[in-house]
Amino acid sequence: MDDDGYFGESVAARYDESSAAEFEPGVVDPAVAVLAGLAGAGRALELGVGTGRLALPLARRGVPVHGVELSRAMVARLRAKPGGAEIGVTIGDFSTTRVDGTFSVAYLVFNTIMNLTTQAAQVDCFRTVAAHLEPGGCFVVEVLVPELRRLPPGQNVVPFHVSPTGWAFDVYDVATQATNSNYVEVVDGRGEYRSIPFRYVWPSELDLMAQLAGLRPRERWEDWTGRPFTSESRGHVSIWEKPLT
Incomplete structure (x- = not known):
């Protein structure tokens, strides 16, 4: 493993191609619609911004986006895309990295919470996000249900x-x-x-992490379209919010 973690040059060079299904409008558009709605007139913070799959279309909708990313190789791909130079990026571990300002929404998608390979790091991530959120702001996690x-x-x-x-x-x-x-x-x-390596995490465990960070549950869906989450769901989109007081 190099300084870019497990997403160095060899992975970054073909990431968009290998994850092509996740770049389809049918996948991207519902996610961006939810995130834009939660952002409102505020700013969005993407943890693990990668090559900009969601950050770029969200920015095109007028939402200021800042990303945190460990892999410089992935950020180089983001920068090479139209509009990529306008996305602010902080290089670092998203479980603990702090950036300037506050945000109305922070999000962590495509199972990326599992890239944090210890429970302690996942808890740290929630606490770091909570520190960045404005009162009433939301944290969104998209992740699979362990199979x-x-x-x-x-x-x-x-x-x-x-x-x-x-x-x-x-x-x-x-x-x-x-x-x-x-x-x-x-x-x-x-x-x-x-x-x-990954660490899988259960929905109930994420709820407890959110509680430890001072966040409370707001929504849990099977996917970005808002389908109900059930015992047969293979993944979920969960939203927690920071209390106003």
């Missing part, structure tokens, strides 16, 4: 992509909530392997 129901007794590996030239699988440790996503690609007869 432990797919693990039969004695199994700790779940494949999620298999093709003639690539394999991807998650390895779970249910005792610690540690997991890692593993990728094997074969190009021109040569194999390449990388592994990224």
